[in-house]
Structure formats: structure tokens, C-alpha cells
Amino acid sequence: MKSALSPNHQPNSQPTPPQGMKFGQNVTLVWNQLGMILILILLCIVMSFVAPNFLDGSNLTNILKQVSVTAILAAGMTIVILTGGIDLSVGSIVALSGVVSVMASQAGVHPVLAMLAGVGAGYLVGFINGVFTAKAGLPAFIVTLASMTYVRGLAYVSSGGYPVVLESNTFRFIGSGSILGIPTPIYLMALVYLVMFYVLKYTMFGRHIYAIGGNAEAARLTGIKVKKTLVNVYSISGLLAGLGGVVLAGRLYSGQPTAGNMYELDAIAAVILGGSKLTGGVGKIQGTIIGVLIMGVITNGLTLMDVSYYSQLVVKGGVILAAVLIDRVRS
Amino acid sequence: MVTFEKVRPVPVSLQPVLSMKGISKTFTGTTVLKNVNIDLYPGEVHALMGENGAGKSTLMKILSGVYAPDQEGGTIRYKGEHVQWKDPLLARKAGIGVIHQELNLSPNLSISENILMGTKYPRNKLGGVRWDEVHRMAEEVLVSMGSDLQPEQLVSTLSVAQQQMVEIARALSYKAEVLIMDEPTASLTDKEIDGLFSIINDLRKHGVAIVYISHRMEEIFKIADRYTVLRDGEWIRSGPIQETNPEHLVSLMVGRDLKDLFKRKGSLYKREDDHPALEVKGLSDSTFVEDLSFSIYPGEIVGFAGLVGAGRTELVRSLFGVSSMTKGEVWVQGEKVDIRSPIDAIKYGVALVPESRKDQGLFLDMSVKENILLAEMKAFKKIMKLNWKEFNRSADNYIRDLRIKTASPAQPISGLSGGNQQKAVIARWLSTNPKVLLLDEPTRGVDIGAKSEIHKIISELADAGLAVLMISSELPEVLGVSDRIFVMHEGRITGHLQREEASQEKIMHYATGGN
Structure with a gap:
């Protein structure tokens, strides 16, 4: 273009050129890329000294297995938080899905269909969350607070308040089996994260x-x-929580109406540890898995050290605060 | 229009109330201010001028204690003393008041609370707030500036102009001696501006030094006593306003003559050859837009002038399906259409570049290329994924065609200047292949250089056959770019001018309700 206004008349149109970067900026750059990974590694190093057998191959597999349900929930939570929303119902969905799928299995439904019923129940709850949030325009916090309550209630009502025993071995396989020496839930978790990575990117x-x-x-x-899009996002979050419920039932050999209690908070904590902003628009699924692992390593390490569950809660809460604080201070 | 008798201070005989010398400020390696000087005298209105990014707001933030200047980066003397405020509250206590462009009020609190916010409220013996006393104190301030606002009223019920009064009252309540006003008239009507100016005149008489930041030349020459021009973070010149004129000021700001402010040569298209691209018949909406009828032909730029609040934004929002119309018909390319959502509008070939770039246009955390192609992503959809290769190529084309200056297409758009961000938003709408382009204040907050580049782009788009409806509150822009001009007043079209006959005076005549 033969513009009379040559480009250099515009200030601020170019970002600061990379030349002459200072050491401090390099550190920031590395931190932005790695941030929470460094914290995770540091945590592992500490644990390998203070917790017996932490670095054993079987223990590491165990950590992955232990975090798998939370991880699957956190994947759904990530996309909800990316839209600027929140989903408090996922813990209750875990319970409902477990109860529904195990009851279906006990009633003689093919185990695969029974598991799908659990996942479907989760999807349905998520869909309802989405409709009330997106279409009716109610705040997600309130909508999912309500569903957290009524879904937990449904889990109690349908099971009569008692755990339902799971007998199908095919069903148990999804939570307790293993392929090539690696527990099935780890494959599922990996699959969920790979798909989610692809979808988001x-x-x-x-x-x-x-x-x-x-x-x-x-x-x-x-x-x-x-x-x-929002309805779909909440539906997917519900669906993944349903999947988490099925996996947990397979691991516990039962569907329990008390299962998944406070899992939603673990999932939210993992997402935030992973660098997502609660206001939406910023965050990555890779970050979430790091957040999940940080929480998992803490729980595992403390258990190996024979720290009581009660004290673990105190430590975990403290670590979440500290990690998010460090994250804030750097930016 | 009211004219004001200026109370000219005689600065030479007085000491400046505040004087900033050799101020420099660097942010992570980027120098934003270099050795800037400014003196403020009691009772003067000092116009601070410069393009966007010239350093005006940084300078004012240093003055009001938000930022500290660099080490060895200059000194501030206030009332004869050397000062260095650590935070804005201290500056405020010392008497530096700021009225931001975006008003900082709590809408759900009363006027009194907003005025006295941050001070200690009078208490009764039990420690409870004595509201009667609070309201009385607020009223005192309001009365002193000749305002009849009720102190108990909630701020959310006030017009923008009235809210501004509250902001000013707040500054007065802590006896500001230096008052910074950042684009105070941006969303005021002419009448409200007159009201603001008489308050400014009053403040001037009381010896308050006012820093007045505005892009509107007309106002500056009406109200200011002296000026200071910044360019690219450097002090360029200060002086009495009588010794300059608009052309001179602009040339100081941009460092070049503004002969090359864009001037369109007229439409290339003959209207008789064609059917209108957009035809509106008797459109009314639920607010106050009433019975609008007009048509726009391909290749034509139709300007919509009027005062803020005349209903122009409401008009384009209902054309685009954001708000609903209650009566009337819209025809696009000879087809009657029923547009109920932006998705419908895009389908029929209508595009809207909205008024507020940050709130309604940009995805600040996303890349330039995604910002450009977000509306047309489905065009790049393969079975499960997006064809990113095609996507990138297409984004590159827009970046080149619209001369968007970015380090890379993958850079977050937040790093671009306002003008380039705006071009990206325009590019987004071009990607939907529209027949009708609605532009709502296309160059708001864009510096002068980028402005005329955007004007040129708009003109090229029209020459390529697009029908363009452009809302603008800047008369030179409307006059320079439009082929025809409609003028709106209180929800109705009050005037229709061909480019040859249009003038600022005629537009203002219609815009203020004349016929």
C-alpha cells in the first residue's frame, strides 16, 4: 500500500523485542513454562527422602491409580473453569453413578451397559446443570450447589442408604484390573487427558x-x-464424573452413596494448582494433571509416613494455599 | 451553546502548586517517559495532550502516586516541598484528585457514601454511623458545586454525567488542589459538557489546578489556559493556549502535518445500477429507537452522526440481532430477513464491529490469528479437528491485507496497539464474507496515525462492493469518510445529508434536534 502514513508512526505496535533479555526475565520465562512442574519435582524429591519406599515402582503406579478418579473429574472441571464457571456437583455424581451402575449390574444388565448407565446418569445431571446455567442464566455456583445436594440425595434414595455390592468381574476390572501390569484406571485417565488435550488445542x-x-x-x-457450547461443557463434566463414579465402584467392589464426598473440591484445587484462572479463559489441561499429581504425591507421601488422615487434611490445605500463593507472587 | 468567560491566571507572578521535573519511567526495559516536565499553577486548566501511548496516563499515575518514577528519574515538588507518594491514598490526602475516564463508583451505594468513601464517617456514641450527618456533609459539597442531586439517592440511578458530578464532588470533599480529569466528556452530551465546564470554571476561580486530558480540540480551546504536549514519552512543548491552534497542536502530537487526514473521494458505485444491500423500513425497538427508515447501497459508506445516546448503537444492535426490534422490516440484498441473533445476522451477511473493543470485541488472552478467524472457524473444520494449515494461511492473508502490525500471528492480541487490535476485529468480520458492515465507533481510542489507516481500509472495503454503515461521534471522521450522512436525535432520524452539502454546523443542527 502506498500509505502516506508509514508504519513507524504508530507507537506501541511492536512488542518489546527479545534482545537484551535480562536474567530475571529468563527465570520468569522458565517459570511460566514449568512453574508447577518444578514444585511437583521438588515435592517428589522431598518425599523420596522423608517417606519410606516413595520411589518404588509399585508406589509410583499406586499414586497414579489413587489419583485417577480425581484426575478424571478434574479434566471435566478444567473445561468448566475455562468457561468461567464451576461445577460443584461432580462429587455427588460419582456416588450416583456408582450406585446406579452397580444396581443395574446386580439387576442382571450386561456389565458394559450397566457402566454406561452410570456414565449416562452423570451426563444427564451435567446436561441439566448446563441448561439451568446457560439457558436460564442462573449462576453456575448456585445451580451446581443445588445439584450437588439433590444428586447426593438421589444416590441415598436409590440405594436405600447402604452400599450396593458389586459382583460382576467385568465391571470390577475397570477399577481394579490391570493390563500389562498397569492398572486399568491409569489407561482411562491417560485416554481422558489425551482426548481433552486434543479437543482443547x-x-x-x-x-x-x-x-x-x-x-x-x-x-x-x-x-x-x-x-x-456451555451446555456441552457441563454435560461433559457430568459425563466424566459419571465415568469417575464407575471406576471408583469397580475399585471398591460396591456402589456407595457416600462415595466421592468432597471430590469436587479436590478437582477444583487441582485445576487451580494447574494454573487455570477461576475467571475463565486461561488454563491448560496439562496444568491440571500436574495439579492432580501434586495433590496425589502429598497424600501418598504422608500416608507412607504414617500421618493420620486428619493431619493430612491440614497439610493438604496448607499446600494448596502455599502453591497458589507462590504462583501469584511470581506474576 | 454557552460560552465561558475565561478567568486567565497570570502564571508568571505565581509559584506553581505542583511541578514535575525530569520525570522518567521505565517498565521492564521499555522507556515510557523520558525526562518530562510539567508545571501546574493554581487556578489554571492545563490541557495534557498526546496520542494514545504518548505517556499521558503514566505521567498522571506518577503524579497521583500509583507509580513511582525511576530511581534518579526526576522530582516532584508540591506546594514548595519535595514529595514522593508511596500510594494513591497518600497523594489523595495531600490533595491530588483524579477523575478517571472509567468512573470508579459503587453503584449500589448512595451518593453520600460515594462522595465520602475512604473518609471516617461521623459516629454516634454507640459507634454507629450518623447517616443524617453523612448526608449533610455530602450535600454541602454538592451544593457548593451548584448541583441539586439528592445525597440519599443511589448512584445506579444516575446518568453518566451525574455520576461524573459525584466523582468531582468526591475530589472536592477532600479539598483537592490538583484535579486530574481524564477524558471527562467522553460520554457526555453537549449540554452536560456545558454543565461540567461551568463547574471547572468555578474550581478554577477557587484556585484548583486542573489537568485536563482530552482528544477533543474544540473543548481544549474552550476551557484550557495552557497546554503540554507529550509524544512517545517525551515532553514536546508547553505554552499558553492562545498561542497555538488545533493544526499546530496536532502536528506537535504526531510530529507531522495532518494534511493527510483521510478524505474519501466518494463512492465508485452508481446507485441507480443496484438494489440496496440493506433496507430498513419503519424500525422501532423496545428502548426509544422509533420509526427508522433508510437504505444503504453496495459500495457506499453511510455515516450515522448524532450525540451519544441518540439511539445509533441501539439501531445497529437490533439490526445485528443483539437486541430485538418491536416493529418494522429489514431487507438484506432484496430479501426480507428476520434476524434474532448474531448467528442469524452472520448468516444473512451482516457484520457488526461493536462499540467497545475490549468488552465486546477482543479475546485478550487469545492469539491474533484466532481473534481474526474465530467467527469463521467452522470454515476450517475437518471431520474432528480444524485444518490449522489453512487457518494459518488465511490469518496471514488478513494480517497482510489489513496491515496489522504484530510480531507473529500467534502472539496474544493483548500485546497489540489499539489500532491494530481494531483492525483484527474488522478482519474477523470480513472473514464472514459480509454484504453489510456495521461499524460502531470504529476508531474510538485509536491514535491519529492508525485512525486514518482504518479510514482508508473502510473506504477500500466499500470500493470492493461492501455496504458500510458507520456510527461515529467524531464529526471530522463522519465528514471525511461518509458518502452520505444520517443524523439521529433521540431515537429518530432528523437529518439526511449528501457528502457535498454536509458540514459540522449542519450535523450539529440536526443532532441537537433542529429540523
Whole structure:
């Protein structure tokens, strides 16, 4: 273009050139890339000294197995938080899904179909969350607080308040079996994260999630189907919680109405530890898995050290505060 | 229009109340201010001028204690003493008041509370707040500036202009001796501006030094006594306002003559050849837009002028399906359409570049390329994923065609200047292949250089056959870019001007309700 206004008349159009970067900026850069990974590694190093057998191969596998349910929940929570929402119902969905699927299995339904029933129940709750949040415009916190309550109630009502025993070996396999020496839940967890990584990075749905979380008004004006996307996001969160419930039932050999208590808070903590912002638009699924592992390593290490569950809660809460504080201080 | 008798201070005989010398400020390696000087005298209105990014707001933030200057980065003398405020509260206590462009009020509290916020409320013996006393104190301040606002009223019920009064009252309540006003008239009507100016005149008489930041030349020459121009973080010049004129000021700000402010040569298209791209018949909406009828032909830029609040934004929002119309018909390319959502609008080939870039346009955390193509992502959809190769190529094309200056297409858009961000938003709408482009204040908050570049782009788009509706509150922009001009007043079209006959005076005549 033969513009009379040459480009250099515009101030601020170029970002600061990378040349002459100072040491401090390099540190920041490394921190931005690695941040929480460094904390995780540091935590592992500490644990390997203070907790007996922490570095054993079997223990490491054990950690992954232990975190798998929370991890699956946290994957769904990540996309919800990316849109600027919250899903408090996932812990209760874990219970409902477990009870529903085990009861179906006991009633003679094919184990695979029974498991799908549990996942489906989770999807349904998520869908309802989505409709009330996106279409009716109610705050997600309130909507999912309500479903956290009624879904837990449904789990009690349908099971009569007692654990339902799981007898199907096929069903048990999903929580307790292993393939090539690695527990099944770890495969499931890995699959969920790989798919989620792909969806968030490479699909239109994933990019729209970031757009909505970053600026919902602009997204609407851009012609993005905001409501539909949100309904899908909550449905997926519910579906993954349902999957988590099935896995947990398979591990416990029973569907328990008390299962998954406070799992939603672990999932939220993991997502925030993983660098997502509660206001939406910022965060990565890779971060979430790191957050999950940080929580898992703490629990595991403390258990190996024979620290009581009660004290573990105190430590865990403290670590969450400290980690998020460190994260804030750097930025 | 009211004219004001200026009370000219005689600065030479007085000591400056505040004087900043050799101020420099660097942010992580980028120098934002270099050796800037400014003196403020009691009772003067001092216009601080410069393009966006020239350093005005940084300088004012240093003045009000938000930032500290660099080490060895200059000194501030206030009332004869050397000062260095550690935080804005201390500056405020010392008498530095700031009225931000975005008002900082709590909408659900009363006017009194907003005025006295941050001070200790009078208490009764039990330690409870004595509200009668609070309201009385607030009223005192309001009366002193000739305002008849009720102190008990909630701020949320006030108009923008009234809210500004509350902000000013707050500054007065702590006896500000230096008052910084950042674009105070940006969202005021002419009448409200007159009201603001008489308050400023009053303050001037009482010896308050006012820093007045505005891009509107007309106002500056009406109200200011002296000026200071910054450019690229450097002090360029200060002087009495009588010794300069708009052209001179602009040339100081941009460092070049502004002969090259964009001037469109007129539409290339003959109207008789064609059907209108957009035809609106008797449109009314639920607010106050009433019975609007007009058409826009391909290749034509139609300007919509009027005062803020005349209903222009409401008009384009209902055309785009954001708010609903209650009566009337809209025809796009000879087809009657029923647009109920932005998705419908895009389908029919209508695009809207909204008024507020940050709130309604940008995804600040996302890359430039995604910001450009977000509306058209489905065009790049393969079975399960997006075709990122095509996506990147297409984004590159827009970046090149619209001359968007970015380090890389993958850079977050938050790092671009306002002008380049705006071009990216325009590019997004071009990607939807529209027939009708609605532009709501396309160059708001964009510096002068980028402005005329955007004007040129708009003009090129029209020449390529697009029908453009452009809302603008800046008369030179409307006059420079439009082929025809509609003027709105209180929800109705009050005037229709061809480019040849249009003038600022005629537009203002219609915009203020004349016929």
C-alpha cells in the first residue's frame, strides 16, 4: 500500500523485542513454562527422602491409580473453569453413578451397559446443570450447589442408604484390573487427558471454550453458539464424573452413596494448582494433571509416613494455599 | 451553546502548586517517559495532550502516586516541598484528585457514601454511623458545586454525567488542589459538557489546578489556559493556549502535518445500477429507537452522526440481532430477513464491529490469528479437528491485507496497539464474507496515525462492493469518510445529508434536534 502514513508512526505496535533479555526475565520465562512442574519435582524429591519406599515402582503406579478418579473429574472441571464457571456437583455424581451402575449390574444388565448407565446418569445431571446455567442464566455456583445436594440425595434414595455390592468381574476390572501390569484406571485417565488435550488445542469446540471464558459478550457477538457450547461443557463434566463414579465402584467392589464426598473440591484445587484462572479463559489441561499429581504425591507421601488422615487434611490445605500463593507472587 | 468567560491566571507572578521535573519511567526495559516536565499553577486548566501511548496516563499515575518514577528519574515538588507518594491514598490526602475516564463508583451505594468513601464517617456514641450527618456533609459539597442531586439517592440511578458530578464532588470533599480529569466528556452530551465546564470554571476561580486530558480540540480551546504536549514519552512543548491552534497542536502530537487526514473521494458505485444491500423500513425497538427508515447501497459508506445516546448503537444492535426490534422490516440484498441473533445476522451477511473493543470485541488472552478467524472457524473444520494449515494461511492473508502490525500471528492480541487490535476485529468480520458492515465507533481510542489507516481500509472495503454503515461521534471522521450522512436525535432520524452539502454546523443542527 502506498500509505502516506508509514508504519513507524504508530507507537506501541511492536512488542518489546527479545534482545537484551535480562536474567530475571529468563527465570520468569522458565517459570511460566514449568512453574508447577518444578514444585511437583521438588515435592517428589522431598518425599523420596522423608517417606519410606516413595520411589518404588509399585508406589509410583499406586499414586497414579489413587489419583485417577480425581484426575478424571478434574479434566471435566478444567473445561468448566475455562468457561468461567464451576461445577460443584461432580462429587455427588460419582456416588450416583456408582450406585446406579452397580444396581443395574446386580439387576442382571450386561456389565458394559450397566457402566454406561452410570456414565449416562452423570451426563444427564451435567446436561441439566448446563441448561439451568446457560439457558436460564442462573449462576453456575448456585445451580451446581443445588445439584450437588439433590444428586447426593438421589444416590441415598436409590440405594436405600447402604452400599450396593458389586459382583460382576467385568465391571470390577475397570477399577481394579490391570493390563500389562498397569492398572486399568491409569489407561482411562491417560485416554481422558489425551482426548481433552486434543479437543482443547485443535478443535473448534475447544477454541470456543477459551473464547467464551475470555470474553462471553464478544463470543456472542462473534456468532459463537455460547449457550450450546456451555451446555456441552457441563454435560461433559457430568459425563466424566459419571465415568469417575464407575471406576471408583469397580475399585471398591460396591456402589456407595457416600462415595466421592468432597471430590469436587479436590478437582477444583487441582485445576487451580494447574494454573487455570477461576475467571475463565486461561488454563491448560496439562496444568491440571500436574495439579492432580501434586495433590496425589502429598497424600501418598504422608500416608507412607504414617500421618493420620486428619493431619493430612491440614497439610493438604496448607499446600494448596502455599502453591497458589507462590504462583501469584511470581506474576 | 454557552460560552465561558475565561478567568486567565497570570502564571508568571505565581509559584506553581505542583511541578514535575525530569520525570522518567521505565517498565521492564521499555522507556515510557523520558525526562518530562510539567508545571501546574493554581487556578489554571492545563490541557495534557498526546496520542494514545504518548505517556499521558503514566505521567498522571506518577503524579497521583500509583507509580513511582525511576530511581534518579526526576522530582516532584508540591506546594514548595519535595514529595514522593508511596500510594494513591497518600497523594489523595495531600490533595491530588483524579477523575478517571472509567468512573470508579459503587453503584449500589448512595451518593453520600460515594462522595465520602475512604473518609471516617461521623459516629454516634454507640459507634454507629450518623447517616443524617453523612448526608449533610455530602450535600454541602454538592451544593457548593451548584448541583441539586439528592445525597440519599443511589448512584445506579444516575446518568453518566451525574455520576461524573459525584466523582468531582468526591475530589472536592477532600479539598483537592490538583484535579486530574481524564477524558471527562467522553460520554457526555453537549449540554452536560456545558454543565461540567461551568463547574471547572468555578474550581478554577477557587484556585484548583486542573489537568485536563482530552482528544477533543474544540473543548481544549474552550476551557484550557495552557497546554503540554507529550509524544512517545517525551515532553514536546508547553505554552499558553492562545498561542497555538488545533493544526499546530496536532502536528506537535504526531510530529507531522495532518494534511493527510483521510478524505474519501466518494463512492465508485452508481446507485441507480443496484438494489440496496440493506433496507430498513419503519424500525422501532423496545428502548426509544422509533420509526427508522433508510437504505444503504453496495459500495457506499453511510455515516450515522448524532450525540451519544441518540439511539445509533441501539439501531445497529437490533439490526445485528443483539437486541430485538418491536416493529418494522429489514431487507438484506432484496430479501426480507428476520434476524434474532448474531448467528442469524452472520448468516444473512451482516457484520457488526461493536462499540467497545475490549468488552465486546477482543479475546485478550487469545492469539491474533484466532481473534481474526474465530467467527469463521467452522470454515476450517475437518471431520474432528480444524485444518490449522489453512487457518494459518488465511490469518496471514488478513494480517497482510489489513496491515496489522504484530510480531507473529500467534502472539496474544493483548500485546497489540489499539489500532491494530481494531483492525483484527474488522478482519474477523470480513472473514464472514459480509454484504453489510456495521461499524460502531470504529476508531474510538485509536491514535491519529492508525485512525486514518482504518479510514482508508473502510473506504477500500466499500470500493470492493461492501455496504458500510458507520456510527461515529467524531464529526471530522463522519465528514471525511461518509458518502452520505444520517443524523439521529433521540431515537429518530432528523437529518439526511449528501457528502457535498454536509458540514459540522449542519450535523450539529440536526443532532441537537433542529429540523
